[in-house]
Amino acid sequence: MCGIVGAITRTNCVPFLIDGLKRLEYRGYDSAGLAIANMEDHQIQRARSVGRVSELELHAAYLDARLGIAHTRWATHGIPSERNAHPHMSEGKGFAVTVVHNGIIENHDEVRRRLMVDGYVFHSDTDTEVIAHLVHQKMVAGADLLAATQAAAAELHGAFAIALISSNAPNTLVAGRKGAPLLVGVGDAELFIASDASALISQTKKIIYLEEGDILCATDKNLRIFDARGNLAQRPVVTSQLSADAVDLGPYQHYMQKEIFEQSGAIAATLEMVSNAQSINPELFGADASPILNQVSQILILACGTSFHAASVARYWLESIAGVPTVVEIASEYRYRESVCLPNTLVITISQSGETADTLAALHHALAMGVEHTLSICNVPESALIRASRLKFLTRAGPEIGVASTKAFTTQLAALFTLTLVMAKIRGRLSGPQEGMLLAQLRHLPAAVAKVLEIEPEIKKWAPLFANKEHALFLGRGVHYPIALEGALKLKEISYIHAEAYAAGELKHGPLALVDSNMPVIAVAPNDTLIEKLKSNLQEVSARGGELFIFADRDTKLTASPGVHVLKLLDHAGHLSPILHVLPLQLLSYHVALVKGTDVDKPRNLAKSVTVE
Numbered sequence: 001m002c003g004i005v006g007a008i009t010r011t012n013c014v015p016f017l018i019d020g021l022k023r024l025e026y027r028g029y030d031s032a033g034l035a036i037a038n039m040e041d042h043q044i045q046r047a048r049s050v051g052r053v054s055e056l057e058l059h060a061a062y063l064d065a066r067l068g069i070a071h072t073r074w075a076t077h078g079i080p081s082e083r084n085a086h087p088h089m090s091e092g093k094g095f096a097v098t099v100v101h102n103g104i105i106e107n108h109d110e111v112r113r114r115l116m117v118d119g120y121v122f123h124s125d126t127d128t129e130v131i132a133h134l135v136h137q138k139m140v141a142g143a144d145l146l147a148a149t150q151a152a153a154a155e156l157h158g159a160f161a162i163a164l165i166s167s168n169a170p171n172t173l174v175a176g177r178k179g180a181p182l183l184v185g186v187g188d189a190e191l192f193i194a195s196d197a198s199a200l201i202s203q204t205k206k207i208i209y210l211e212e213g214d215i216l217c218a219t220d221k222n223l224r225i226f227d228a229r230g231n232l233a234q235r236p237v238v239t240s241q242l243s244a245d246a247v248d249l250g251p252y253q254h255y256m257q258k259e260i261f262e263q264s265g266a267i268a269a270t271l272e273m274v275s276n277a278q279s280i281n282p283e284l285f286g287a288d289a290s291p292i293l294n295q296v297s298q299i300l301i302l303a304c305g306t307s308f309h310a311a312s313v314a315r316y317w318l319e320s321i322a323g324v325p326t327v328v329e330i331a332s333e334y335r336y337r338e339s340v341c342l343p344n345t346l347v348i349t350i351s352q353s354g355e356t357a358d359t360l361a362a363l364h365h366a367l368a369m370g371v372e373h374t375l376s377i378c379n380v381p382e383s384a385l386i387r388a389s390r391l392k393f394l395t396r397a398g399p400e401i402g403v404a405s406t407k408a409f410t411t412q413l414a415a416l417f418t419l420t421l422v423m424a425k426i427r428g429r430l431s432g433p434q435e436g437m438l439l440a441q442l443r444h445l446p447a448a449v450a451k452v453l454e455i456e457p458e459i460k461k462w463a464p465l466f467a468n469k470e471h472a473l474f475l476g477r478g479v480h481y482p483i484a485l486e487g488a489l490k491l492k493e494i495s496y497i498h499a500e501a502y503a504a505g506e507l508k509h510g511p512l513a514l515v516d517s518n519m520p521v522i523a524v525a526p527n528d529t530l531i532e533k534l535k536s537n538l539q540e541v542s543a544r545g546g547e548l549f550i551f552a553d554r555d556t557k558l559t560a561s562p563g564v565h566v567l568k569l570l571d572h573a574g575h576l577s578p579i580l581h582v583l584p585l586q587l588l589s590y591h592v593a594l595v596k597g598t599d600v601d602k603p604r605n606l607a608k609s610v611t612v613e
């Protein structure tokens with residue numbers, strides 16, 4: 001979802017701006033643009049285009065300057081078009097201000113009305129354009145670019161990150177954040193800004209994470225950062241752990257494919273501290289985790305999309321293994337619902353990006369209701385979610401570029417299972433031998449994941465059978481029901497096949513009416529205590545002419561027959577079986593998308609990091 005880059009460089013900044021935008025492409029966008037300020041002749045030039053950054057690159061080939069800002073836009077206010085693409089510009093009284101923006105200005109209507117009364121003419125349908133005119137208006141009244149931006153930011157409501165340049169301040173870059181991420185890359189007499197670190201690593205590993213409300217003012221000589229109250233602030237420079245390799249495609253055709261096959265290593269990295277320990281301990285979740293987790297009497301987990309599915313799996317584990325009453329709720333619902341929060345509730349937020357607007361808002365809602373115990377499970381250190389939570393667990397999946405979440409999901413599950421063991425131990429529900437056995441299951445997980453992924457050639461053969469289908473049904477039971485939900489989400493988001501998932505016991509309460517020979521039914525069928533129940537549900541499908549695609553365990557007693565396709569997973573993982581059973585579903589959606597020729601890594605209408613409501 002919208003990406004910002006900006007730079008003050010020693011030579012032409014345009015190649016960096018284009019490279020930075022390309023590295024942010026994974027976030028999702030539909031148009032792109034950039035503006036540069038020529039320090040010598042005080043001119044601002046702008047290039048914008050609909051579609052890919054490579055299109056913008058052609059338009060911007062002739063541009064040359066040492067100061068610039070650039071943007072990928074994911075449309076919210078106004079259709080994807082050149083006139084709605086950023087940067088937006090305000091011109092008049094002999095100078096121009098131009099801005100790029102990530103997020104939403106909630107009071108844009110009211111600000112627009114005031115600016116129109118003052119004679120400002122709007123050229124786009126975006127909320128962003130009000131920022132350009134508002135800053136311009138304040139500069140006309142005598143403020144410099146920094147003061148005008150600070151004053152404008154104070155009038156704007158919503159969550160945003162912005163970067164501005166002006167022909168009146170041709171060697172100055174001003175940028176700030178309030179609710180949306182913005183990072184500074186410190187180079188050798190150069191400075192870069194970007195929405196995330198992946199856009200900066202080609203230039204520098206020295207990163208400053210701006211705090212909420214910070215506004216920076218940079219020239220080629222110095223950098224000043226002001227906090228939300230306008231005071232000069234010191235922010236630490238940290239060394240990013242991100243390596244260029246981590247965001248390169250390597251030998252793979254798509255990031256999703258790369259990330260599916262990285263899961264064994266990602267889980268091993270996430271579990272490193274756990275696997276090396278003789279016993280499980282609460283400090284894995286923070287130095288002060290022990291006293292907090294000891295007080296917890298119930299858990300509420302808030303998340304969106306795939307992260308919500310991870311939460312839903314965890315609910316089964318936390319209740320059955322640790323005996324902790326657990327509720328799971330979609331963050332966008334919770335944030336606006338009047339709910340009752342019991343004392344000693346641990347509120348867990350789960351997010352790959354740590355910047356998902358709904359999840360962040362849900363956490364703030366919980367805090368506003370007086371919740372004291374918060375834990376975030378997240379893949380991005382320094383993300384807003386991690387910073388807002390008392391306890392934290394960082395998954396170590398590495399950057400996930402494909403919009404369809406894969407390795408983030410399985411590493412979240414590894415983290416949640418670890419939490420389950422911690423809670424079980426605290427509550428006296430884990431004997432020494434049980435602890436040893438469950439730790440052994442966790443240690444075996446990376447190897448089991450690698451083994452199960454060997455199923456890929458078989459799944460490739462199934463993919464063409466889905467290519468001309470318009471609908472698909474996923475079934476699962478118990479802890480594997482959320483895995484069916486996740487399988488359906490994967491298939492719909494990258495292959496555009498309408499897919500729904502049901503707890504298999506619900507089939508006869510409605511969805512069975514959909515089943516005919518055109519409805520492929522995909523079943524998650526581990527050899528667990530519910531397998532005989534599931535087999536009955538699958539009989540109901542076969543009896544109505546439905547075609548079954550079953551992912552079973554090595555020892556599940558199920559055989560293929562006409563209309564019944566069966567693939568068996570090559571390894572077991574005990575309680576961790578959901579982590580293994582999601583793998584073939586990821587592979588299936590990937591290969592169906594390949595057959596259909598969709599844009600696997602950047603599916604239509606979707607963004608990687610959903611930083612708006």
Ligand code: M6R
Binds near residue numbers: 307350359
């Ligand atoms: O970054 P988050 O985990 O908070 O993102 C939540 C969802 O937007 C995300 O999981 C989304 O559902 C994925 N694209 C699904 O593959």
